Amino acid sequence: MTLDVTTAAEAATGSPGAAGADRSTNRLAAHGLGLRYGNRTVVDGLDLELPGNAVTAIVGPNACGKSTLLRGLVRLLDPAAGTVTLDGSDIHRMPARSLAKRMGLLPQQPVTPEAVTVEALVRLGRFPHQRMLTPWSKADQAAVEDALTRTGMAELRDQHVDRLSGGQRQRAWIALALAQDTDLLLLDEPTTFLDLRHQLDVLDLVSDLHAQAGRTVVMVLHDLGQAARYADHLVVLKDGRLAASGAPADVLTAELVESVFQVACQVVPDPETGTPLVVPRARSRRAAAPAGPTAPTVPAAPAVLER
Structure with missing residues (x-):
């Protein structure tokens, strides 16, 4: 979930950086960012600043560049144009191990090593903190125990991850990220395939x-x-470009939803939280039920069979 294989390989050759960054900062920003797969441009000229010490949700239609943007923000995809900065520093100039201590990624459908237990998976999160010939420390184990406890996975530590339910697997991967002790967590569709x-x-x-x-x-x-409901800040993408960003109450309007998603709707307050709730307009309506009490149904007379 958190330390992608590519990042882990980079971290193994990187130089150690300072841990324990001020979590009131952690501002990720894109400046004229362009991201491509081969000759196909997916994100084009994106200028974006994500607030630190906040929860940001990135939304948009399928294939609009959401996952690609996330990969660009964690240096798993080199920019075709522009830069990505973390607290003003170009992430492509930061030592790999320093970056791995500050941010982690949960990709879509992370691949679980075969026959690995929950605790063994979570211990992988300590990789950026290890050095050659450095023994497993009390601090490492304490980080693992804290991660298992926070995610409610302590009692399942000896279970094989591939035998867990979808929700439990997601918690195991999140525990790995917590053990990594990163300031920034980036999660790519963490609720996919879950009830x-x-x-x-x-x-x-x-x-x-x-x-x-x-x-x-x-x-x-x-x-x-x-x-x-869950985000402090909303980023809306359309065709690889920024359609809107800001507080959900300011951004999520019926006009924006129709423009970006091509869905006519009403946006009403969520009855539980007061946050914006999108209610699509019905494309086909059922016949309205009578307003008053209905007459009792009279059973049909039995059919008479002629001989």
Whole structure:
């Protein structure tokens, strides 16, 4: 979830950096950012600043560049144009190990090593903090224990990850990120393939990590209501460009939803939280039920069979 294989390989050759950055900063920004796959431009000329010490949700239609942007923000994809900065410093000029101590990525459908237990997976999060010939320390184990406890996975530490439910697997990967002890967590569609209960469990956990542990979180979501409910800051992409950004209450309007998603809707206050809730207009309406009490149904007379 957190330390992608590419980042891990870079970290192994990088020089150690200072840990424990001030979590009131952690400002990621893109400046004229262009990202491509081969000759295909996915993100084009993007200028964007994400607030530190906040939860940001990135939303937009399928194939608009959300996941690509996340990969560019964590240096897994080299920019074709522009730069990405973390607290004003170009991330491509930062030592790999320093960057791995500050940010981690949960990709879509992370690949679990075969027959690995929950605790063994979470211990991988300590990789950026290890050096050659350095023994496993009490601090390393304490970080693992804290991560297992925070995610509610301590009792499942000896279970194989590939035998867990979808929600439990997501929690195991989030525990790996916590053990890595990064200031920034970037999650690419962390609720994909989860039922509603497990979606809310994961989002509640992310919210708690921000509120209790001071993590800055950036996540890609599809559900606009969930994004508005759980995020302090909303980024809306369309065709690889920035359509809008800001507080959900300021950004999420019926006009924007129709323009970006081509869906006519109403935006009303969520009855639970007061945050914006998108209610699509019905494309086909059922016949309205009578307003008053209905007459009792009279059973049909039995059919008479002629001989």
